[in-house]
Amino acid sequence: MEEKPGDSLSNKLSLEDEDSLDWAKKAYEKLKLEQEAKKKETLIKQEKDDINTVINISKEQVEQPSQLISKEIKDISNPLLEEKKVDSLSEKSQEETVLGDFNETFTWSAKVLEAQGKKAENISLDEINWLSKLQQGLEKTRKGFVTDLLEKFGDDPLTPDDLEELETLLLRSDVGVNATDQIIDALRTRLNEEVLDSKEGLRFLKEQLCKIVDGPINDSCKKTLLPERGVLNIWLLVGVNGVGKTTTLGKLAHLSLTGNFSTLIAAADTFRAAAVEQVKVWGARSGISVIANESPNADPAAVVFDAIGAAHSKKVELLLVDTAGRLQTKNNLMEELTKVRKVIDRLAPNANVESLLVLDSSQGQNGLSQAMAFAKSAKLTGVVITKLDGSSKGGVAFAVASQAQLPIRFIGVGEGIKDLRPFNSFEFVEALLAKR
Ligand SMILES: Nc1nc2c(ncn2[C@@H]2O[C@H](COP(=O)(O)OP(=O)(O)OP(=O)(O)O)[C@@H](O)[C@H]2O)c(=O)[nH]1
Numbered sequence: 001m002e003e004k005p006g007d008s009l010s011n012k013l014s015l016e017d018e019d020s021l022d023w024a025k026k027a028y029e030k031l032k033l034e035q036e037a038k039k040k041e042t043l044i045k046q047e048k049d050d051i052n053t054v055i056n057i058s059k060e061q062v063e064q065p066s067q068l069i070s071k072e073i074k075d076i077s078n079p080l081l082e083e084k085k086v087d088s089l090s091e092k093s094q095e096e097t098v099l100g101d102f103n104e105t106f107t108w109s110a111k112v113l114e115a116q117g118k119k120a121e122n123i124s125l126d127e128i129n130w131l132s133k134l135q136q137g138l139e140k141t142r143k144g145f146v147t148d149l150l151e152k153f154g155d156d157p158l159t160p161d162d163l164e165e166l167e168t169l170l171l172r173s174d175v176g177v178n179a180t181d182q183i184i185d186a187l188r189t190r191l192n193e194e195v196l197d198s199k200e201g202l203r204f205l206k207e208q209l210c211k212i213v214d215g216p217i218n219d220s221c222k223k224t225l226l227p228e229r230g231v232l233n234i235w236l237l238v239g240v241n242g243v244g245k246t247t248t249l250g251k252l253a254h255l256s257l258t259g260n261f262s263t264l265i266a267a268a269d270t271f272r273a274a275a276v277e278q279v280k281v282w283g284a285r286s287g288i289s290v291i292a293n294e295s296p297n298a299d300p301a302a303v304v305f306d307a308i309g310a311a312h313s314k315k316v317e318l319l320l321v322d323t324a325g326r327l328q329t330k331n332n333l334m335e336e337l338t339k340v341r342k343v344i345d346r347l348a349p350n351a352n353v354e355s356l357l358v359l360d361s362s363q364g365q366n367g368l369s370q371a372m373a374f375a376k377s378a379k380l381t382g383v384v385i386t387k388l389d390g391s392s393k394g395g396v397a398f399a400v401a402s403q404a405q406l407p408i409r410f411i412g413v414g415e416g417i418k419d420l421r422p423f424n425s426f427e428f429v430e431a432l433l434a435k436r
């Protein structure tokens with residue numbers, strides 16, 4: 001007999017409230033139906049394509065039988081061609097989102113969406129999958145930080161001793177001194193006023209964590225960073241080498257395309273030989289043009305100059321600029337970044353310019369202090385935190401917000417094209433403190 005969603009879970013989730021479970025079941029059924037309909041559509045299309053191919057081949061065979069046969073032989077015996085086919089196929093399947101089981105991760109994701117006022121009939125598979133990935137990605141951070149903490153909270157009311165331990169855990173997870181002080185001070189004040197049971201202690205802690213990351217976001221007056229329609233927006237991706245700038249650019253290009261913004265990419269990392277090629281691969285994955293200069297040691301400012309020219313003539317709404325991974329000790333590279341900014345300010349004075357610092361979360365506080373050196377030359381306006389999957393230092397998000405006073409705009413939890421989404425403090429904190 002087919003198991004109905006929720007049957008096997010009902011017991012495990014006895015602590016969850018029934019309405020939430022119903023919401024999750026409804027959402028799962030809706031997504032399942034959608035997925036089945038999509039599968040059918042794909043099958044019908046595939047059949048149609050196959051029929052058309054057979055018809056075309058028969059026509060060509062009648063016209064030029066010998067040429068066609070030799071082409072077929074070439075196709076089969078060309079291993080490169082085969083490899084390419086396999087590559088594009090595996091890439092495709094990697095990007096396709098598939099509905100998983102109705103399990104605790106699904107119900108947790110559904111609950112987070114429901115808590116934000118979403119309707120079960122409006123949610124998408126991508127939203128659910130993203131939350132599942134986020135929750136799983138933060139596992140290592142949660143282990144070192146939150147699991148210990150939740151055990152600490154137990155069922156008893158919080159004590160001043162708990163606060164001391166919490167302080168150590170926060171510092172160990174790279175939350176940073178400023179943010180840790182802020183959280184502990186707020187909890188201490190509450191404890192002095194009243195007895196805090198573990199449930200309220202946890203709720204209050206979540207609230208404080210959200211407050212820290214929301215501070216710079218609220219100051220910026222933009223809850224989510226989106227390109228403005230009908231005008232040129234230029235987003236520069238800067239940061240030390242290997243943090244994920246180019247990958248982030250590729251994922252942003254995909255998001256931009258999904259949002260129907262006309263998009264262009266500038267390959268302004270001319271420092272590393274393979275960088276242009278890497279950007280072109282990402283451009284091709286989303287079908288977005290790339291402006292590049294292949295000559296060795298080409299001037300990045302000149303690439304940006306050309307890209308802005310192209311953006312103006314093609315009425316581009318979002319120009320994404322990849323820059324070299326550079327260390328602040330290499331002054332010439334910092335100067336290069338300043339030069340790029342000058343070209344932008346001169347050529348596109350009315351553009352909305354965002355200078356996004358890409359930070360590898362696994363570098364924790366180290367990455368942050370290194371990166372602060374970028375603030376001056378790059379006129380930073382926001383941060384993208386990458387590699388949260390597998391990092392145990394996801395707490396650095398709080399340090400970024402409180403020490404650098406910069407809004408976190410996007411977070412990355414994997415290498416796939418869909419593994420980057422706008423930062424949402426509620427989802428992030430819930431994932432960080434999820435019980436497992
Ligand atoms: N697991 C994981 N890997 C990531 C993520 N983002 C980027 N990476 C990987 O990190 C590595 C470096 O990424 P790049 O995008 O080339 O980094 P970069 O900052 O452009 O590097 P340089 O151009 O050399 O300065 C690649 O192997 C990426 O696949 C992420 O969110 N999660």
Ligand SMILES: [Mg+2]
Nearest residue numbers: 245246269275
């Ligand atoms: Mg790069």
